[in-house]
Amino acid sequence: MGMRKYVKDYKTILSVNENGKQIRTYEYQGDYFKLPFSNAQMQKFKIIFLLVLFGVLAAHIAGGFMNNAGMRQFYVAIPFVLTFLPIFNLLRSGVRLPVEERKYRREEIGVTYERFSNHSLILLITLGVCLAGEVVFLLFFSKGSPALSEYYFLAVELTALALSLLIFFNIKKIVITRAPEDEKQP
Secondary structure, eight states: OGGGGGGGGEEEEEEEOTTSOEEEEEEEOSOEEEOSOOHHHHHHHHHHHHHHHHHHHHHHHHHHTOOOGGGGSHHHHHHHHHTHHHHHHHHHHHHTOOOSOSOEEHHHHIIIIIHHHHHHHHHHHHHHHHHHHHHHIIIIISTTOOOHHHHHHHHHHHHHHHHHHHHHHHHHTOOOEEOOGGGOOO
């Protein structure tokens, strides 16, 4: 999928250089979008989201260092490991979050805010499945007296889930608007 979904936003212009070779250049023809922030707000937004995301990462990694029996179960371990994929993608898009006030092309919004929104939901799902697996282990397979490390694992993963919810709900509040037609040129 990748960048192919943005191909209709570009017009191909063919020209010939002085050596007689055909050169392709691309001109953006799609819509431009505006973010509802000033420069200072964008900078603050980016820093806060990256800090919260590093908090999620730190809590999740701390959960991996717990020596608990629940992590030895596939229904806890597999979602735990899969959680690193949306975290990685959130870090990639979080670093690319814009910090200047201007009009943005569709793919610039797509690789930042849309990806941030989609992967924060995937992060919530994978963390939720990991926590559900741990709860199933505690209820049915811990033989009545689970180790203290099970509760520590549950606590740090709940912290990661709470921080992920903070990211998810705050990113959903952002309303990106289409720039008016008379302002199409960046």
